[in-house]
Amino acid sequence: MAGQKLQVLDALDVAKTQWYHFTAIIIAGMGFFTDAYDLFCISLVTKLLGRIYYHVAGSPKLFFGWLGDKLGRKRVYGLTLILMVVCSVASGLSFGHSAKSVMATLYFF
Structure with a gap:
């Protein structure tokens, strides 16, 4: 079992970098980017838009x-x-x- 795992790791070490590798990195990166965008940016933007367009003077x-x-x-x-x-x-x-x-x-x- 351990020998099989080492063979797989050796095969990965000697494999050439292909377009598939870049595609996988881009797809994973875009997933992380969109999650981070949702978590960090959208709340700030909606708050700012609310203050600009929907502000009621004297509101609590x-x-x-x-x-x-x-x-x-x-x-x-x-x-x-x-x-x-x-x-x-x-x-x-x-x-x-x-x-x-x-x-x-x-x-x-």
């Missing part, structure tokens, strides 16, 4: 921003992180006997 601040100012950002970050984890797990474990009740628990969490 966001609750967690206000709470961060009052209690400290590190503590509120921990609370929001715990809240996100609990709600994510609860969404994955949504319950109910009918389609409406399952959808209601998903909406709630």
Whole structure:
């Protein structure tokens, strides 16, 4: 068994780099790029667009921003992180006997 694994690794070591290798790297890189874009850029862009086009003068601040100012950002970050984890797990474990009740628990969490 170990000899077979070594043969495969040796074959990979001496294989020439082909167009397939670059294609695989590009596809994997694009997947990572789009995930990173979703995670890091979209939230900032939507926030900025909301402030530019949908700003209502005198509107109240966001609750967690206000709470961060009052209690400290590190503590509120921990609370929001715990809240996100609990709600994510609860969404994955949504319950109910009918389609409406399952959808209601998903909406709630």
